[in-house]
Amino acid sequence: MRRFARVLPVIGMSGMGLAGLGVCLPAMAQSTEITVATVNNPDMVTMQSMMSAFHQAHPDIKVNWVTLPENELRQKVTTDIASGAGQYDVVTVSNYETPIWAQNDWLKPLDEDLPEDYDVDDLLAPVKEGLSVDGELYALPFYAESSVTYYRKDLFEKAGIEMPEKPTWDQMKEFASKIHSPSDGVYGICLRGLPGWGQNMALFGTMVNSFGGRWFDMDWTPQLDSPEWKNAANAYVELLNDYGPPGVTSNGFTESETLFANGQCGMWVDSTVAASYVSDPDTSKVAEDVGFAQAPYQTTEKGSNWLFTWALAVPQSSQHQDAAETFIEWATSKDYINAVADEKGWLSVPPGTRQSTYDSADYKQAAPFAPLVEKAISSASPTDPSAQEVPYTGVQFVTIPQFQAIGTRVGQLMAAMLSGQQSVDDALSQGQAFTERLMQQTGKPQ
Template identity: 55%
Template structure:
């Protein structure tokens, strides 16, 4: 009898352990090594307190590598990840293909209607929200107010490329390790080509005309690339062809850049005295335009969290996405890091919050830049595509990365601007013919 009871108790204990093990779900999140995403990983105690039955494993990668891995995984149904950090480019394309789980059933307190319309619309296909924005951004100019003052210049709120060139020259002091301007040079469709595509819009250009013919042999692209190379070779840091967002952020924080035009999300990092040696010296201006052209070089992007269709852990993945992109998470960051450091650019309520507006001197210019970007009319020319710093077609990722390699090589002095543009034109024509857009 005693043995039977012990056996029964043992069986019950094993059953309880099995139930506990089954109840704990492990999800794998693929994310980018940007500051906001790295910070989120340090706040997981809050998530586990609310959801002790879910364990999160992280795969944190450099931007170009992340894009390659998540694209391969979702296209091949590899099932390696349960949550993907993806952007405004991938979401509508993948959503239309049925590769992502719709997020139409977020709880009422998530407040989907609070998402900024410009950001939400870029993540919605046929009325379905396919990803939740972790942070949203446009682009603008960050500059050293002290160096501008020393040079006897004032940065306009709405500068032209001529203003930028003049300021870059005046602030450059290479003997003391200060470069007038830092811009993306690392090859990649989301690295140097994000910047250069937006810059080309501001010069009056476009990627394609209405017949899908590439436009690298036109005057605007010539002016874009030659102006960019001129700025970077005369006033930029050495080795710029290897610099992306994170490298330029470090340079600016170390006081080595007079100006940096990049994502608005960088503003909280360059004004945080814990990380930036020039935190109290930073001013902000809208992305520039060419005089007479009614488009600025500001893009529109959101890093978002999406769930691949077919994941075996959909419920747990949704729970994590809801937490990471909620008002609660914003308030958590504010409590720990201060309001200036919360993930920006996703919710209307943030830009109506007096505490945030007081703490973040860049808030209004960020919102103005986001609202000014128009993915449906990225160029002053009529174009057959949507997307500001990208073209929302599946082929763009590979084409723009190849073009970015040509332009990065030109920045490294391996070829001329004309050679890079000719190469970009021919390779883009070849791929567009292969894909059936042109004959």
């Protein structure tokens, strides 16, 4: 890959001096502006605050930011890339979009341009695989997450119960019943109930897997009315109706995180990215009492913990691909992680992407939950997410274009179950019919 620093020595010379020497200023010596489209979450905010380090190394690249809510980001970026408008030079994508967009030739392949010191082999294997097509990377991981069980050690000790390393959902129900105390402002369990394919369905999709279910059989026939789906849905509804907080259909990740950090949840199953937040006394009232376990399973551990990655990619429509690649290499490098650790502390580094982070003694000391998080991410298997054979990849989602619509609709039906507007059987029957109809209209994936 071309490096801009190589042309810097001529920038300070006058135009007349250069002309007299018969030297033409290379095009890349001009200041290059790139536009980065990203989400407004803490790790991305940290990246923006580290830009002085990038500008010091690459003074000839100016970075403009477009920061949007997740749903709006996806909509605008998809429209821009699909139309070839070229508004964005760097886009924030997940392991859901990346394989689909790469196959559409919307993203620039990256392997050939990555320098040796980027150390691709240091990337955690499941994370790297989720951003690759036919073994070639199309996005570089900024941070990655799986799911874990958070619980209150003080409440468990008081109730005389012990959390296993990887509980079953039946055990979670039993534990919730023993620590549920609404009169004391403590609910047995918090889970996402806010409808959305990236909200309640991220959690519920892994429940379905752990009950032995799948989204589609090998002929792409939907399986939402199967016994496994019904068993998972009944367990989900009973847990939250009997031992969850009120208004659960309004609680997504952020709301649940706040409830747990405020001491209102005895247990919470959600993203590993919250580990730092709930363990920090500055942000969590229960920091000293937080325990960690693997995400629950029921009949199988396959697909019981999710894998999600926020990554940076360069659209084929970008007019400044060299500068864009320079930026995403910097933002996802070992040097960037170390720079964040030096300036903001190890708890602020983007987690889940590199083995070297989890090998760091300093990181382990600052984040005692690190080994559990590494195990959760490393054990996630998007290519083998169910006890039954499946034609798709993805743990909490299915990597096909139709899934956003399917997940959104089924998420709404799950919320209707929780609020008592529909029975489990009726809601899943509607989800089955919707998915069958959509797949008939769009055709089976190739």
